[in-house]
Amino acid sequence: MKIRTGGPQDVAAVLRMFDSAVAWLSAQGRTGQWGSEPFTGDPKRTAQVEGWAESDGMRIAEIDGSPAGCVTVGPPNAYVPAAPVPExxxxxLVIDQAFAGHKVGRALLDWSLEEAVRRGAQVLRVDCYAGDDERLVGYYESCGFTREAPFAVGQWPGMILQRSLSALR
Structure with a gap:
């Protein structure tokens, strides 16, 4: 697996990653996270991915030259309060479901941890969907994150999680 800097040339591939994740979740009846409609063709979703692609925080994981996952790091999302320490x-974070089971998400989170240390952060934080059975929250906990606080955006339940970087210095 190779992790490289992402950019505008990756927008279509990242939208396809989201499409595969939405289709996979929908097939399980789990539409609360991202709905049931593909991201490709949605102007709002396209603009969001284009914004990430223009930042310096987008990374693409590739397996055998094919885009397998994407992570974007930077300041907290607008609906989340900033941490009291540098973060x-x-x-x-999205994975193309064609590469499920290849630990792409963990590799991208490991890159994020290393990047946080390089940038002098004290914590790496993430938020995720916390509805249904909280499987996604459990995934982040299995990656070393701890629950910080629940939140909601309208009816969408979320959880902020964090990982202290003090042991990585």
Missing amino acids: LYVQA
């Missing part, structure tokens, strides 16, 4: 925030 780096995982703004988005």
Whole structure:
């Protein structure tokens, strides 16, 4: 697996990653996280991915030259209060379901941890969907994150999680 800097040339591939994740979640009846409609063709979603692609925080994981996952890091998302200490925030993490089971998400989170240390952050934070059975919260906990605080955006339940970087210095 190779992790490289992402950019505008990756927008279509990242939208396809989200499409595969939405289709996978929908097939399980789990539409609360991202809905049931593809991201491709949605102007709002496209603009969001284009914004990430223009930042210096987008990374693409590739397996055998194919885009397998994407992470974007930077300041916290607008609906989340900033941490009281220097932080780096995982703004988005998505995996193409064709590469499920290849530990792409963990590799991208490991890169995020290393990047947070390089940037002098004290914590790496992320938020995720906390509805249904909280499986996604459990995934982040299995990656070493701890629950910080629940929140909601309208009816969408979320959880902020953090990982202290003190042991990594």
